[in-house]
Amino acid sequence: MDQKLWKEYPILFGGDYNPEQWPEDSWERDLTMLERANVNSATINVFSWALLEPKEGTYDFSMLDKIVNLLNQHHFKIVMATSTAALPAWMAKKYPDVNRVDTHGIRQGFGKRHNACPNSPNFQRLARGLVEQLVKRYAGNPNIVCWHISNEYGGQCYCDNCARAFREWLKKRYTSLAELNDAWDANMWSHTFNDWDEIVPPDQHTDEFENGGATLGGASLDYRRFQSDSLLANFKMEKDLIRAADATTPITTNFMGTQKDLDYFKWAKEMDVVSWDNYPSFDTPASFTAMSHDLMYGLKHAPFMLMEQTPSQQNWQPYNALKDPGEFRMLSFQAMAHGADTVQVFQLRQARNGCESLHGAIISHADSTETRVFKEAGQIGADLQKLPADLLASQKHAQVAIIFDWNSFWALDFALGPNVRLQYVEQVHAYYQYFYDHNVAVDMISVDDDFNNYQAVIAPVLFMFKHGLADKVNAYVHAGGNFITNAMSTTVDEHDNVYQGGYFKQIEPTLGLWSEEWDVLPPVSTCQVEFNDQSTAKANTVCSLVHLGSAQPLASYETDKFYDATPAITQNTYGKGHGFFVGTYLDQTGMQLLGDRLVDLIGLETTYQPTADSQGIELTTRQSASNRYDFLINTTADTRTYHYEAQPYAKDLLTGKAVNSGLLTLKPYAALIIQSNL
Structure with missing residues (x-):
């Protein structure tokens, strides 16, 4: 830089x-x-x-x-x-x-x-x-x-100055009131606007609800964008x-x-x-x-x-x-x-x-x-x-990318339903955690970044799927990429209008399926998913009910409801790549089972499997034009061991000592910064 x-x-x-x-x-x-x-x-x-x-x-x-x-x-x-x-x-x-x-x-x-x-x-x-x-x-x-x-x-x-500025912001975003009314589907509850001055900031004494949700999601989304x-x-x-x-x-x-x-x-x-x-x-x-x-x-x-x-x-x-x-x-x-x-x-x-x-x-x-x-x-x-x-x-390099999308974060906040337990950031972290635990580097990216830089792109709860993104995803997978998404993704466009014709239809080529509905699971639910090898994990929050096209099941629901034994997790081949769909939100055991299968099916380069002795050890790498820097860090309050594969001439910069391959003992909160030549 x-x-x-x-x-x-x-x-x-x-x-x-x-x-x-x-x-x-x-x-x-x-x-x-x-x-x-x-x-x-x-x-x-x-x-x-x-x-x-x-x-x-x-x-x-x-x-x-x-x-x-x-x-x-x-x-x-x-x-x-x-x-x-x-x-x-x-x-x-x-x-x-x-x-x-x-x-x-x-x-x-x-x-x-x-x-x-x-x-x-x-x-x-x-x-x-x-x-x-x-x-x-x-x-x-x-x-x-x-x-x-x-x-x-x-x-x-939400003051009068903001109200006036919001209207000007809207005039730049929409060419006319007719376009705005259409984008917001403003005929809902007699909200059709006939003059720009009729538009007021959506707050809790106008169009937003005290416990979350909004009358017109498009209006509230635009106000959030405007304030940002x-x-x-x-x-x-x-x-x-x-x-x-x-x-x-x-x-x-x-x-x-x-x-x-x-x-x-x-x-x-x-x-x-x-x-x-x-x-x-x-x-x-x-x-x-x-x-x-x-x-x-x-x-x-x-x-x-x-x-x-x-x-x-x-x-x-x-x-x-x-x-x-x-x-x-x-x-x-x-x-x-x-x-x-x-x-x-x-x-x-x-x-x-x-x-x-x-x-x-x-x-x-x-x-x-x-x-x-x-x-x-x-x-x-x-x-x-x-x-x-x-x-x-030095910089970081990763095979895996996870999308973080503030517009989906906001849109879920304004949606009334389906489950109060659905938390956007928690779901993003659930996918990140598996790769972190296995010392697989992850880039956090936006929907506008280049997917082709990554072997796998994961889109947890990508609720808002703006127009044009489906073409990008389908092209990425067809060319050889691997795309993973889950329940409640691809539900609305950038104006919070629900896509018609079935959920996931926009990326049906990638996923090989579509969905017509989802069930909501209360905390007392005993619904599980059973993988093809008979291993099981708990399903949480929602269960998408899908119609398979070319997709193949990797796991099915195990429940006392009518969708027992129907597909819960699927894999689809499209062109040279694959699309994976996870129809529910899995517990930690389920994320471990899912992650292991994804690593194997996608062919990610990882040989590390955490053990009780190495749990909490983080290995993260930065590279410059001439050197590799491995940060080996014990994030826990307990002594841990880690089998490290050293590069030639590796040394710990903090002690000046050479580092050889083998089992390393790290005291509580210990850190090594291991430099080696590329």
Whole structure:
């Protein structure tokens, strides 16, 4: 990559620093302590608007100047934020339209953060003014390695400004009201629109239901797209202001993994580098964290920044457990294994007041370099200094791709039915987990990516199947690809209109079947699937009832209902490739059985079978033009063993020791980064 950030070396190790919350005479000591932990960077100015502009049009950069000068003196790299993620009180008081209106139609008052209406002309004008002044002052500082716009974008607004902007957005999307009415099937419940001004944002006092679902799914989908685009327009406004003064330094904003509000694939096109905040809970599977990293990598098919993680514990989850000794280090290297080129935290110093005072930090309330967490941070920083610059040029490669689709995520949210237990992200993770457990690399991709780069493409619950996608899938399979999908996929088009003529008809050439209906399984259901070798697994949530054409059954339903012994899982040959259909959602045993068959039938290159002794060991590979980097990581709190096949001249970069083929013992949360020549 050509961006300035990726030429920086050593690897950025640091995180959010908020010295404005502390007396100035403590800042020098902070940086001296952080240097002892091998910290080399700081993200600053994330929420400082009220300090930078204490009243409209009056700017005061004196405190930020001192912070920047001190960081420069200590040779810290700077990630400079724009401070537009939290409104100052004077603005909310003077211009109430900058405050969002919630889904119940209530105008929010001053408070919290991430609280600006993206379509408020006053917010846009004032944000532009602040960023212009900020960039004018600090562009050209050689220690600024990245610009960080706003913070953790998300949320919705339903105000009059948004209503007007929504109508304009719709006029660009649809050529006429007639086209819009047709797309939304607006004759439903007398919703036909005869004037653009009749259209209002769908919220919970208009067209959305309190417990989920919407009157017109197409309208609610368009509003979700519009809100994502509105926030993206705010990002692009700030980006353009920065670019006018600084043509090279990368620009980012921090994402939040699988969060629902924004279409990250669309956003990533406007970003120089993706960054994201990784906050697993005490019971988050390592596979889910890995999937989230792979999704962030897949947004641009390029390395990303790990912008935030906690070195010890969160403070906003239901149960904020401490990280075990070594777990902070393990999670840092797991992120790098899946494409991170930085290791950053929230926060460098623990706050003494406010809602983040119990959130962990490298410098804790103990204010000591002798704490367990501080010492572990120092070890991570020292380890990162051992890694070669070539690692930053390395990338991931995969045979398997899994589609993540925000439009399907949204559309399922607006659908009334069929089962409250149907969760989009859970289903994507269920397929990811099998390949993760077998150390098969997976790319997380969008429906717009090139399928031909992959031996297999998996589309879990691809509920929305936009026009033209069927041709792409059928062509991919006919040319030799393998496509796997499951129940509730290919149900609606991009306007939330259900396809007619039978479910899966659009990709009938690929799947060799179609479906007329599905049954819904309550939690007490005993329905199972029986594979052709008589092994069984539990069926969950829904069961699609299919009509076979050329498809062959791999498993059938075992139930006391009328569809007993009918096909549940099928395989079809189409051209040189294959289509696989899974008519239900399987339990973990079922996913294991299914995955084993897919690996065999597709011919994926994998020889690894997890055992009790190796369970929880992750092997992930990055490659540069000249080197291979195997990250062998024990994600568990127990000692594990792993049979590793070493390449010639392999060595662990963290210890400098040669690594030979054979059984390796990994202590709890241990990590090896094994370099070998290609």
